[in-house]
Amino acid sequence: MAVSHDLTKLLQENLDKIQEPSGYAALRKRLMESRPKHAAPAIKQSPENTLKIENSGTE
Amino acid sequence: MSETTEIPDTPSAPRPLTVADVIKIVLPDGTRGTRRWTDICEWPPDLFAVVASITERSGLYSQEVFTAYWSNDFVLTDQWIKDIRAVGSEWADTDSTPRHARALWRELFNDHGNAPIEDPSPSALAWKKIVFDLLVIADEACSGVGFLPESSEKRVSNVQYAVYNDYLAWSKYCTVDPDRVGGDILPHLPFSLCIHVPRGLLCVQPKATTPAVGCTLRSLTHNLALLPSVGNVRTSWIPASDTRQHNEPFNILVVPFPFSIPGGSFSPEKGQFPGEARDRVFRLDPGKWMNRDPARWTGEVTPQDFADFLCGLIDEAKSELEPVHAVVLPETAIKFQLANQVADILAAKTELHLFLAGVLSKESDRDTGRNLAAIYRFVEHKVVQRSFQSKHHRWGLDGGQIRRYQLGHVLDPHCKWWEQINVGDRACYISSFRSYATLSVLVCEDLARYDPVLTVMNAIGPNLVVALLMDGPQLEHRWPGRYATVLADDPGSAVLTVTSFGMVLRSRNPGEPENREIALWKEPNGKAQVLKLPKRSHGLLLTLTNRLVEQFTLDGRGDGKMTMQFTLGAAHGIAHPNPPAWIGPVP
Numbered sequence: 001m002a003v004s005h006d007l008t009k010l011l012q013e014n015l016d017k018i019q020e021p022s023g024y025a026a027l028r029k030r031l032m033e034s035r036p037k038h039a040a041p042a043i044k045q046s047p048e049n050t051l052k053i054e055n056s057g058t059e
Numbered sequence: 060m061s062e063t064t065e066i067p068d069t070p071s072a073p074r075p076l077t078v079a080d081v082i083k084i085v086l087p088d089g090t091r092g093t094r095r096w097t098d099i100c101e102w103p104p105d106l107f108a109v110v111a112s113i114t115e116r117s118g119l120y121s122q123e124v125f126t127a128y129w130s131n132d133f134v135l136t137d138q139w140i141k142d143i144r145a146v147g148s149e150w151a152d153t154d155s156t157p158r159h160a161r162a163l164w165r166e167l168f169n170d171h172g173n174a175p176i177e178d179p180s181p182s183a184l185a186w187k188k189i190v191f192d193l194l195v196i197a198d199e200a201c202s203g204v205g206f207l208p209e210s211s212e213k214r215v216s217n218v219q220y221a222v223y224n225d226y227l228a229w230s231k232y233c234t235v236d237p238d239r240v241g242g243d244i245l246p247h248l249p250f251s252l253c254i255h256v257p258r259g260l261l262c263v264q265p266k267a268t269t270p271a272v273g274c275t276l277r278s279l280t281h282n283l284a285l286l287p288s289v290g291n292v293r294t295s296w297i298p299a300s301d302t303r304q305h306n307e308p309f310n311i312l313v314v315p316f317p318f319s320i321p322g323g324s325f326s327p328e329k330g331q332f333p334g335e336a337r338d339r340v341f342r343l344d345p346g347k348w349m350n351r352d353p354a355r356w357t358g359e360v361t362p363q364d365f366a367d368f369l370c371g372l373i374d375e376a377k378s379e380l381e382p383v384h385a386v387v388l389p390e391t392a393i394k395f396q397l398a399n400q401v402a403d404i405l406a407a408k409t410e411l412h413l414f415l416a417g418v419l420s421k422e423s424d425r426d427t428g429r430n431l432a433a434i435y436r437f438v439e440h441k442v443v444q445r446s447f448q449s450k451h452h453r454w455g456l457d458g459g460q461i462r463r464y465q466l467g468h469v470l471d472p473h474c475k476w477w478e479q480i481n482v483g484d485r486a487c488y489i490s491s492f493r494s495y496a497t498l499s500v501l502v503c504e505d506l507a508r509y510d511p512v513l514t515v516m517n518a519i520g521p522n523l524v525v526a527l528l529m530d531g532p533q534l535e536h537r538w539p540g541r542y543a544t545v546l547a548d549d550p551g552s553a554v555l556t557v558t559s560f561g562m563v564l565r566s567r568n569p570g571e572p573e574n575r576e577i578a579l580w581k582e583p584n585g586k587a588q589v590l591k592l593p594k595r596s597h598g599l600l601l602t603l604t605n606r607l608v609e610q611f612t613l614d615g616r617g618d619g620k621m622t623m624q625f626t627l628g629a630a631h632g633i634a635h636p637n638p639p640a641w642i643g644p645v646p
Contacts (some may be wrong), residue, residue, distance in 0.1 A: 001249075001295060001488065002237045003230050007436075007443035010300040011227045014207055017302070021217045023154035028221060030101060030154065031244045034091045036255060040247070043240050043289065046484040048395060048420050048431060048447040050237045 001045065004053040078113060078186060079172030085109040086255050099156050099164035103218055104204075104252040104263045104283060106164075107197035110190050111285045112261065115276050117176050119187040126274060126613065134188060135614045143192060144616065147199020151216035160196050163189050195614065198280040203621075204252065205265025206495055209302045222252060222265075226298050249295040252283075262286040264296050264489070267497040268520025268622055269610040270549045271583075277518055277550065278613040281621075284518035292485045292511040294519070295446070299491035300438050308628055309493070309603040311385045312376055313557050314369065315577040315592060316392045317348035319643045320561035322469045324348055328479055340479040341456070341470055342428075343529075345394055345419055348561060351643025360641050362400030365393065366408070368642065369401070371635045372598045373409055379600060379631050382410040389559040389577075390417035390503050390529040391430055395447075402435040406442050413437070413492055415500055417527040420447070427481040432500040432527055434488055446488045451512055452504035454478040454529070463531065464565045487515045496605065496623040499552075501526045506542045506556070513546075520550030522623045523603075528558040531566030533579035535587040543581040551610075553582040553603070553625040560592055560645070573646065580627045593632030597645060602629040 044050075082096055085108055090100045100106040114120055123130045149157045171186035203219040225242030229249060232239040242248045251262035266284040270277050276285060286294055324347040332338045349360050373383045386405065393401070398418045405414055414435040421428035429449050436444040456464075458472035470476045492498050499521035505512050506526045516524060524546055526539065533539055533556050543554035556579045563574045578590040578599060590599055603625040610622045638645065 001233075001297075001444070001446035001486075003233050003297075003445075004441065004443045005234050006438060006441050007300055008227065008230045008234060010438060010443070011223075011230055011298065014300075014302045015220075015223060015227060017210055018207065018215050018220065021152065021215060021220050023152065023217045024220050024224075026154035027217045028224075028244065031221070031254065034093075034101060034254075035244070036088060036092050036246060038088075040240065040258070043238060043250075043293070045238055045486070046429065046447065046449060047422055048429070049486075051399075051445075052234070052237060053442055053445055 001049050002051060002053045075175035075177065076116070077172060078174045078176060079168065081113050081116060081176060082109055082168065082172070085112050085260065087257065088255055090255065092255055096168055097165065099161050100255065101156060102254045103150060103197045103200035105255050106193060107201070107283045108253050108256040108261060108263050108285065110194045110197065111276060111283075113176065113190050114194055114279070115285065117187065117190075119190060120276060120279055120613065121274055122184070122187065124184060124188070125191060140615055143195050144199050147196045147202070150196065150200035151202060151218045154217060157196075160193065163193055163196075167193070194279060195616070198282050199616075201252075201282040204282055205296055205298060206491065207298065207302050209304060209494070223298060247289075249297060250289050250293050251286075258289045260288055262289060262294065264294055264519055266519050267489070267522050268551045269612055269618065270517075270520065271551055271610065272549050274613060281610070281612060281616065281618045286515055286518055287511055292451075292487055292515060294487045294489065294515050296519075297444060297488065297490045299494055299496075300436070300443060302494050304495075305493050305605070309385070309496075309605060309625070310376075310380060310383050311387055311555070311601045311603065312372060312383045312633065313387045313555075313578050313590075313599045313601060314372060314597065315558065315560040315563070315599075316388055316642070317351075317559050317561040318597070318645045319351055320348045320559065320565060322466055325466055325469050327470055327476070331474075337474045339474050339476055341476045342479045343391055343419060345391060349393070350641045352640035354640065362397055362404060364639065364641065365397060366401045366404035368635065368639055369405060370408055371637065372633050373411075375636060376598070376600045376631075376633050379633075380602065383600070384411065385413035385415065386411060387525060387527070387555075387557055388416040389557045390527040391419050392417050392559065394418060395420035395431065395433070398433045399445075402433075402442055402445070406435070406437040407440050411437050413498070415525055415527070417502065417529070418447070427479060430478065430480045430502060432502045434490060434500055436490060436492065444490065446486075446490075448486055448488055448500060448502065449482065449484050450480060450502035450505060451482055451485050452508045453480060453482060454504055464562070465568075466565075485511060487512050489519055489521055493623075495607065495621060496523065496625075497521045498523045498525065500524070503528045503530065507538055516546060516552065517550050521552050523625055524552045524554045526554065526556040528556055529562050530558040532563050532574040532576035533558055534576055534589060535579065540579055540581070540587050543579060544587060547581040547583050547585075551583040551624075553580070555580055555601070582626055583624060585626065588627055590630055595645060596632035596634045597638060597642070598633040600631045600633050601627060604628040
């Protein structure tokens with residue numbers, strides 16, 4: 001699966017419309033501190049899903 | 060006179076699996092990654108994974124105390140719902156685990172850790188009630204995960220915000236590396252919401268629909284779904300790019316291309332499977348149906364040709380309604396490279412949000428090739444997401460089907476012919492294409508085979524399932540109608556099956572009236588609707604109306620009208636004003 005910068009931008013805009021909940025920063029800090037230590041094995045998708053989206057849709 | 064049969068002692072068996080065993084299997088590094096299990100998980104989806112696993116293996120949800128309000132022992136009172144929701148809500152909104160949940164976990168692990176998971180006795184109810192409570196608390200703590208409201212006017216919890224924020228982080232990394240797994244906090248995104256539960260064991264994903272029937276783990280939750288390991292099937296959940304609440308209908312243009320399929324498109328390959336089996340393989344060649352114009356048979360149909368044809372249909376549809384939101388092509392309609400280029404042109408030239416197409420892909424002569432569902436999401440004239448879902452099961456043509464499709468001259472009806480495709484890399488994509496509306500696509504056989512993708516469909520319950528088929532007429536009594544009905548019933552998805560007009564036409568004997576049933580619609584609580592392609596039409600324009608409905612879990616918790624349901628509002632035939640000759644004659 002490939003996603004574009006435009007999707008990232010839209011997700012960011014959606015999040016910007018929401019006020020960050022008051023306890024989020026503390027929750028994030030705690031979860032970051034207890035993150036697992038192991039590196040998970042890489043997942044390789046089918047070749048069709050690994051093609052990046054390059055400036056699509058521009059005429 | 061009867062003889063007395065002496066029954067020997069029950070044979071020795073392995074030590075019974077205990078509650079603590081399951082906890083340690085699901086969380087091998089401990090509840091917080093410190094090889095300790097005495098404290099509750101900090102992250103609700105981790106807790107859900109472990110208590111849902113205990114629930115599944117013990118089958119505790121089917122006991123009368125949880126299901127029969129008329130029973131004296133029934134525990135799920137209105138007060139219980141109120142109290143347990145408050146605990147879940149507290150966890151969602153604060154940065155630490157509620158005291159009541161911590162106490163329940165300690166009691167479960169310390170006092171009942173050695174309890175056998177299969178124990179049906181009344182004494183086991185003590186730990187089963189704890190597990191049930193923790194399951195509901197975890198589900199409530201994850202209210203709204205995978206979605207985001209349009210503004211803060213609606214409550215957004217810490218957990219919901221954290222999940223969405225991490226999808227954002229993952230999407231940034233994925234633009235650079237499409238194989239990327241993990242955001243900043245959640246190491247398994249987009250495959251699982253868990254932190255400390257190995258994705259090779261099981262996955263947890265957001266959920267769209269709660270089954271209204273049956274008594275299963277799936278009917279106990281609104282917000283979280285328990286899924287198989289990524290080794291079995293990789294399920295990706297992609298959040299909506301637009302969080303506005305849409306009330307307008309969703310318009311789908313179904314184009315049942317190809318409109319004719321020559322028998323030579325089915326090409327037998329040399330060799331056969333080992334042993335005595337008469338099982339062989341065939342390959343599909345889209346080149347045979349792509350250009351049906353004898354005057355230009357050496358000429359290639361270009362991406363621009365194909366996109367122009369689709370744009371002509373979209374323009375024609377505007378006389379009836381606009382905008383068209385999605386275009387759907389059936390299984391194996393076009394080749395992979397062509398689809399990518401057509402998608403780019405459609406994104407630029409139209410107002411489409413979605414383009415779904417069945418495509419065939421073959422990297423090289425040595426590559427087996429894949430039969431894929433291509434899913435393209437467009438926003439503001441750009442492709443923002445592109446995913447390709449391999450078909451999970453090969454089509455097997457038996458003698459009956461070979462005769463029905465008039466293919467006995469190319470495939471020996473005395474053999475069984477299997478589609479020569481690669482069925483590895485099993486993935487499934489759940490795309491949130493509108494606020495609180497999710498879509499999933501299935502390829503032909505996958506609609507009928509239970510494992511592994513239907514397990515995912517049942518657990519998550521996408522609001523809309525589109526099945527791309529290479530099949531005969533879409534009639535309610537045929538297999539697509541039967542399986543669409545199953546999905547519409549449980550989990551409650553609306554299902555659209557789509558096949559090519561070319562295959563529908565092949566499904567008759569010479570001289571018989573032609574079939575025209577190219578699609579079938581089935582919605583929850585509704586009758587199946589067979590959709591025919593009108594004479595000389597090239598597409599069907601379907602209008603889906605949507606509404607938010609309230610669903611309830613088995614324990615009586617409503618979701619506050621947060622479930623999207625689609626209903627077929629209208630269907631119109633669309634004829635291209637100047638159909639290109641390469642599509643062939645369309646009766």
